[in-house]
Amino acid sequence: MKATQFFISTLKEAPADAEVRSHQLMMRAGMIKRLGAGIYNYMPMGLRVIRKVEAIIREEMNRAGAVELLMPVVQPAELWQETGRFDKMGPELLRVKDRHDRDFIIQPTSEEVVTDIARQELRSYKQLPKNFYHIQTKFRDERRPRFGVMRGREFTMKDAYSFDRDPAGAARSYEAMFAAYKRIFDRFGLAYRAVAADTGAIGGDLSHEFQVIADTGEDAIIYCPTSDYAANIELAEAVAPAGGRAAPTQALAKTPTPGKATCADVAALLGLPLTQTVKSLVLATDALDEAGDIVKSTVWLLLVRGDHDLNEVKAGKVEGLKGGFRFATPAEIDEHFGCKPGYLGPIGLKKPVQVIVDRTVAAMSDFVCGANDVDHHYTGANWGRDLPEPDVVADLRNVVEGDPSPDGKGVLAIQRGIEVGHVFYLGTKYSQAMNATYLDETGKPRLMEMGCYGIGVTRILGAAIEQNHDARGIIWPESIAPFTVVICPIGYDRSAEVKAAADALHDELRDAGIDVLLDDRGERPGAMFADWELIGVPHRVVISDRGLKDGKVEAQGRRDEAATAVPAAEIAAWVKGRVQV
C-alpha cells in the first residue's frame, strides 16, 4: 500500500487528558480519535491493529473447536431480568427504552443471550460439548472512563461460552480454552502470564487471568521465578512460616506509646522491627430477618502482622464471614474494646469477640499489640501464655515479595500486569437461573455446565503499547503491527532511481504476502522517520540516491540502535528473511 492511499495523521503533542503512555501514543500516532468520554473512533491505523488481533483470536478459537456466531448489541431486558442482572447491575449497564417503551440494554456481556440460544438449540447430550464465541462491540457506562482504550465505555471483546454435560467436561473445555489463550498470547508476541484467580462463590480452581506484563499495570501478579506458579493478589496463598513458633523470651509488658497509633510508629518508637508488631482489624457481620432488617450483629477481630495487608477476598472465605462483612462502627469497637482504634489488641477485651488469626501471626512470639488502652501497647506478648491459643487460624493477608511459593519451589516475586483475558468456569450459575437443560442418555433433563472466556480486543492495543514503547513511540510486536515493513524513499518524486527501487521492493514484498507500506507522501526524512518510529512499525527500509550510488539501502528494526547497510539487490530477500509471513 502507498501512504497517500491510506490515512496517516500524527500529532506532536498528546492531548492533556491522556494520562497514560499508551493513551498518549495512540492519540499521537493517529490510532484513535476521541468522540466522547470513553468513546473513540478507531482511525485507519488503529483499525489495522484491531483486525490483526481479531484474526489471530479467530484462527485460534476455530482451531480449538469453538464456533463463531454474532449476538446483538441491543438486547431485550427480559433475559437480563431472568438472571436478575437487569436490576442487580449498577449504572454501568446502559439501559434504553425503545419507541414502544420496552426495556433494552446495550450489551456489556452476553451470558444471558448465549444461554438463551443454548437452552433452545442444545437439547441433547449428543450436541455437547459446544463452545460459541463472538467478537462484538460492548458498552459499559464507566463512572470515570480513562486510560484511552484501557478503560473506555465502548470497546470490542471476544467472548466465548462453553456448554458441557458435567463438571469434568467443563474442565476439559476450560483446558482447551486455556491452551488456545496461550497460543493467542504467544502469537501476539507479548510478555504475559496466565495467573490463577479467585473463583468466588463457585469454588474450584478454574479461573485464570491473562495478564500482559507492564510496569504501569493496575494489577499485582504474584509469581515464583523458579517454578510456574502465578496467581493474582486476591488468590496467591500466604503459607505458614517454616519452622513454626519460637519459644517466648520476653515478659508481657504494657508500654506507653503516646500518639503512636500505627504499627510503623510504634515499632519506630520502641526500636523494634515492624515484623514484630501485630495489627488489629475489627469487622462486623449482620444477621438479617426475612424482611432484611438486622436482628443481630457479631464483632470479629482479625490479626495480621504489622507489615502485612488484609486480603478481603481471603477474609471472605473464613467460616462466619462468607456471607459478607463490614468494618465495625466506632460504637461497636468501643463496646467490645473500650478503646479507640490505634491501640486495639486481643488481650484484655471488654467484651468477647470472635478472633481470627493470620497464619504468620499465629507463628509469632514476643509480639507487640495494642493494649486496649489509649496511648499504650503490649510488648512481649505470647500465645498460650498471655492470651489463649488462637481458635481460628487462616490465610488472611496479601503475599509479599520473598514469601515462600505455595508450591514449595522457591520464593514469590511480584510484578505489575494488565488484565486482557480471563477464562472462567461458571458452573450452573446461568443455566440454573435460565433453566438451560439438556436431556441425558436416560432422557432426564440436566443443567448445562458453563464456562466463559473473554479477551479485550481493543484493550490489547493499550496493553501492548504499555509494554512496548520508548521515548520515540510505539514498538509493535510484528504480528499485530499496523504494517510490518515501511519503505521510506528519500526523494520519491525527484529521483527516478529511488522511485523505481522503492516501487520494486514494495511490489516484491507485497507479492510475498508481507504487509508493506511505501511512504510516498514526500515528507522530509526527519519527519518521515519520526512518524514511523511514533507509529511503531517493526521494520524500516530507507532508499536514497546516496545509498543507491553505492548499491546500498538502509534497513533498521524498530528496536535496533542503528541501521544496517544492505546491498540494494539483496534487500527483498533480507527483509523476507527477517519477518514472519
Add this chain to the structure above:
Amino acid sequence: MKATQFFISTLKEAPADAEVRSHQLMMRAGMIKRLGAGIYNYMPMGLRVIRKVEAIIREEMNRAGAVELLMPVVQPAELWQETGRFDKMGPELLRVKDRHDRDFIIQPTSEEVVTDIARQELRSYKQLPKNFYHIQTKFRDERRPRFGVMRGREFTMKDAYSFDRDPAGAARSYEAMFAAYKRIFDRFGLAYRAVAADTGAIGGDLSHEFQVIADTGEDAIIYCPTSDYAANIELAEAVAPAGGRAAPTQALAKTPTPGKATCADVAALLGLPLTQTVKSLVLATDALDEAGDIVKSTVWLLLVRGDHDLNEVKAGKVEGLKGGFRFATPAEIDEHFGCKPGYLGPIGLKKPVQVIVDRTVAAMSDFVCGANDVDHHYTGANWGRDLPEPDVVADLRNVVEGDPSPDGKGVLAIQRGIEVGHVFYLGTKYSQAMNATYLDETGKPRLMEMGCYGIGVTRILGAAIEQNHDARGIIWPESIAPFTVVICPIGYDRSAEVKAAADALHDELRDAGIDVLLDDRGERPGAMFADWELIGVPHRVVISDRGLKDGKVEAQGRRDEAATAVPAAEIAAWVKGRVQV
C-alpha cells in the same frame, strides 16, 4: 471443516411470523435466530455468509482507494444537534441517556461523526479527496420490523463517505464508488440493476440505487431492455407522446354518468377506452407567516390520464409545489369546483385554480373529464377550444410498461427489486451544517463536497435468497455461500472406504483453498441431503460404498436436475474445475 465441529440447526417448519420466503428460509436453515422484534442472533451458518459479503465489500472498497476506519455505535447527541437531526428524526432514532444524564444515540448512520472527523483531520486541499468507510452495527427503531433481516432494527451496513474539494471532484469520487459497487455486486453473483434515483433538494443526477432483482421486491425498477436506461419509479421520466396532439373530431357534450365516479367506470359506461379519460386531482399549498400560521392557501388542479398514476415526487418539482403540498380539503374543493370529487374537471370552474397538466394529457384530444356537476362528465373535450391551452405542462405521472424510454432507444419495462445499496452525492448539506472546511491553495476556507455510499450487509442475505431459492431451499451464489462444497458420505462411521475417500477429498479441497464441509454427523441420507438443499450449498459430492464399488462418486450442483457420476479418482480435479477459489 467437519460438520460436528461446526453448528448446524435446521427446522422443518418456519415460525408463523416469518412472512417472506427469505425470512422463512433463513430461520429454517439456522442462519438467524430471533432475539426480539427485528433483532436477530446471526448463527454460525449465517455469519459465514456475512463474513464473505464483508470480505468482498472490503476488497473492492480498498481497491477503489477508500480507507477503512471504525466509528462507534453509541454516539454523543451534540453532533446530531449540530445538524438538527437529533430533533428532526423521528422515533426510529434510538435515544439513550448515560449515567450522567447526557444524551446519546445508537447510530442509524454516521454522517455527523465522519464529518466531525473530516473537519478536524482534513485541513488542506492536499489531503483531498478522501473516502472513509466502515462496516458497523446500526440500529433503526422501525415501528414495525418485518421480513427478517430485510427490515430489522439492528443490522450491519457498510457506509462510505467521500470528501472532495469541489463538485467535479465529488463526481469523480462518485464514479469511482459506482464502479466499485458494480464490481461488488458482480462478485456477489446476484442479478441487479444500478437504478438512477431522485436526488431531492440537492439536485443533479448523482444518485443510484443498487437493486437486487426479485419478484418479491418492494421497489419498482423501470428499465429499457434495449438500452442501459434504468431508474426508480420516482425518477423515471414519462416523455411526451410522439406525434403531438390530434385535431378535434368530436363536439363537447355533457353526458350523464350517474354514480360513475371513477375514470374506469365512466369509460365502461360510455364504451370508450380508459386512455380517453382524464383524472382530476386537487392539491393545495399553504403560505405560512413567521409564526408558522397559514396566511394563504392556494388550490391546484392536476390532470393525468385516467389509466395513469400521479407521481408525487415529480409533482413536488413543479414551480409552486416545491415547498410541499397536501391534498385539498372537501371545503376547498367545493369552494372552487362547486362539486364533490368524482365529477371534477378543468371546464366550468366555480373559482379559478392553478392548473398543471401532465405531458400525456396535454397531447390528448376528444377527451372525457368531469363536468363539475354531480353524475355528469364531458366527452369530446379539446384544448384551445373548450378550455384554454394549458399554462403549465409537466411530467406528473409514474411511467408504465410500454412508455418510450427517455433515451429514445426503446420502450420501458418494469421489474421488482430490493434496494441493497445506494450511492448518493450529498453536496455540502453536512459540511455546511457542521462547518467542515478545508483550506484551498490560496489559504481560503471552503466547504467540502461530500458523497455517501451504503450497502446493507445483512440485507444482502435476504435479497440474495429472495432472488435465489426453490421449493427445497436456498440457492446461494458461490461467492457468498456459507460453504462452497459439501461432502456427504453415506456410512462415514461404518465404512472405512467411504471414510477414507471422504477425508481425502475434504483435505485435498481444503488445501486447494476451497471452502469445504464434510458432513460427519451420521444423518440418514435423505435428511442429510434435505439439510444441504435447504442451506443451499452450491456443490455436493455424495460418497457411498455402492458408488465406490464401481469407482464412482456422485456430484451435483444445487441447480442441477440430477447427479453426475464422476470417477472417484478424478473427483477432486472435477470439483476444482467447477468452483471459483
